[in-house]
Amino acid sequence: MRIVLLLAFLLASTPFFSQTEDEKQIKAIYDMALTNGKAYDWLNYLSNQIGGRLSGSVQAQHAVDYTKTQLDALGLDKVWLQPVMVPKWVRGIPEFAYFETSPGLTTNVPICALGGSVATPDGGLKANIVEVKGLEELEKLGKAKIEGKIVFYNRPMDPTLINTFSAYSGCVDQRASGAVEAAKYGALGVIVRSMNLRLDDYPHTGSMRYGDTPVNQRIPAAAISTNAAELLSTTLKLNPNTKFYFKQSCKQYDDVQSYNVIGEITGSTYPNEVMVVGGHLDSWDLGDGSHDDGAGCVQSMDVLRILKKTGYKPKRTLRVVLFMNEENGMRGGNKYAEVAHEKNEKHVFALESDSGGFTPRGFSIDASEENIEQIQGWKNLFEPYLIHVFQKGGSGADIGPLKDEGIVLAGLKPDSQRYFDYHHAENDTFEQVNKRELELGAATMASLIYLMDKYGTVPTQKVKG
Missing domain, CATH: 3.50.30.30 (Glucose Oxidase; domain 1)
Structure with missing residues (x-):
């Protein structure tokens, strides 16, 4: 009788212990982001020292150099620049x-x-x-x-x-x-x-x-x-x-060379399975592009830093990609997907933040029903942080070219009510970004990356014709 009761207890408690492990890791992620986050400082420099980063501009190149230097300082396994030709359009006098x-x-x-x-x-x-x-x-x-x-x-x-x-x-x-x-x-x-x-x-x-x-x-x-x-x-x-x-x-010039900025932590178990988190480094030239999309870039950079700082060792290769030229050409996203295809890389998950640095609400997921259900099954882990939206929908422009039958794509969904007050305008500036909201977004992204890495994607059941 004692053996039966002991077995019953162990079977009942196994999900509890698994859940507790995830809760602890996610809490560590949020604690790290909210007490020792780097995203806001990085954004301060991008916005106030560099400014608007229109593709092909001197400021865009400064942003490439700065973010590569910051990724180098994180001690990632690899950091590199991926060349991409981009359009160069200049506004001219006001x-x-x-x-x-x-x-x-x-x-x-x-x-x-x-x-x-x-x-x-x-x-x-x-x-x-x-x-x-x-x-x-x-x-x-x-x-x-x-x-x-x-x-x-x-x-x-x-x-x-x-x-x-x-x-x-x-x-x-x-x-x-x-x-x-x-x-x-x-x-x-x-x-x-x-x-x-x-x-x-x-x-x-x-x-x-x-x-x-x-x-x-x-x-x-x-x-x-x-x-x-x-x-x-x-x-x-x-x-x-x-x-x-x-x-x-205004005037259109010949294309010029720019770069996607990429940093990587090599996976410990499945190094050939790649997971991407990113945003676009270019912006329009009227403001300084803090919400669109400086916020997404610094959040993505902080995802890898936070996971390292909390001691998590990813099973799969984690890549942060700062895409160039989303705003007026999508050259960076297309080039990244092109190179990945040429190298026959296996991308299993990609997450983009390109909806501003406002309070995170959840995720929009472009995947099979099985994978959407898996992510929705983690909803209770996010509820303590007021993250409640897990819905089928689009992901992000830059990661869209990666789409194939097996990959799961997702986009961070912040509260969108104020986003278009600043979108592509002169008032998209650093002071419009709330530090805590920005950090919550980085933590939310890191938490989903952690769960996707730990549990992997769900194989999609093919329907026989």
Whole structure:
């Protein structure tokens, strides 16, 4: 009878002890991040000593040099630079714009060139303006109403969507494709309402594309602040003959060489299985890119440091990758995946932080149902830290090219309500990042990396045809 009771006790207590081990390690991770974190100090230097890190810029190269030096100092098994050719677009002198309701009666408005845009003529561009709510309205208006004018795209982000990234996705097409579509109808230029849920005076830049449009047929594109967009829209209703003037001197140069920055801890048991954690090192040039994506880079760097400091020895090879050129080309993410494929590397997990340094809420997971269920099964381990979102969805732009049948991809999901107040704008600066929130994000990422490394991925059951 005693033997039976002892066996029953041991069987019942085995999951308890396993759970306790994980709880202890995760608590050690959070304690280390919150009492001895390095992410905030690293971000301070990136933001305040280097600043905006537009691909191909001197600042981007300084960021490469700085982060490699910091990874070298962590005592990782290997640190290296992975060459990648990136576009070099330069904004030039500050943009200037106004609208004119009658000759000589003008109102200045804040604008900024969209990334990749061509310049206006040297003397600027002035024309009547036509307002549309999206790309679909261009065809309805037709060439007769658009030719020779400036198109003003004024579809706002949907404030009723709690997921602000869904609101962003719902209107970003007018920024990305607005110029190339308007040019088909003879427009001279485009002005796009900033992707921002609040009303303020900050214009938000972002990438746009011309496709295969010949250079001499490309028209300039700029973003206008949300306050100015509201004012301009109201003015056009009162006076449809309002003219708009803007001047910008941006220029696209030949591609230049840059680098992904990579650091690695070699796995003790499965060194050929690679797990990636990362963010993108480049940023736009208006602010200093603290939320987008300096935060993700320093959090990812701290993941490896925290795991080393807590004494955890990973079974699989852990890599931090600071990708270059996410903002206007995705060259870094594509190059990393290309090299990994050429070397026949086996990537089993990748985690990206590219949604700001705000309070972490959970993860968005791109994987098989079996692997999603496995991660969701760890939810109780994260609940003491108020991490509760474990849902199927997209991961991150830079790790997306790694996707294949076997890999699990995940993206850190911070609270997103304030993210687009700063996204791609002049106010994306260091003082907008809360130290504790940033550190909580690093700890949350390190905890998921720990669990994925310890337990591995779940083999996906193939359905026979």
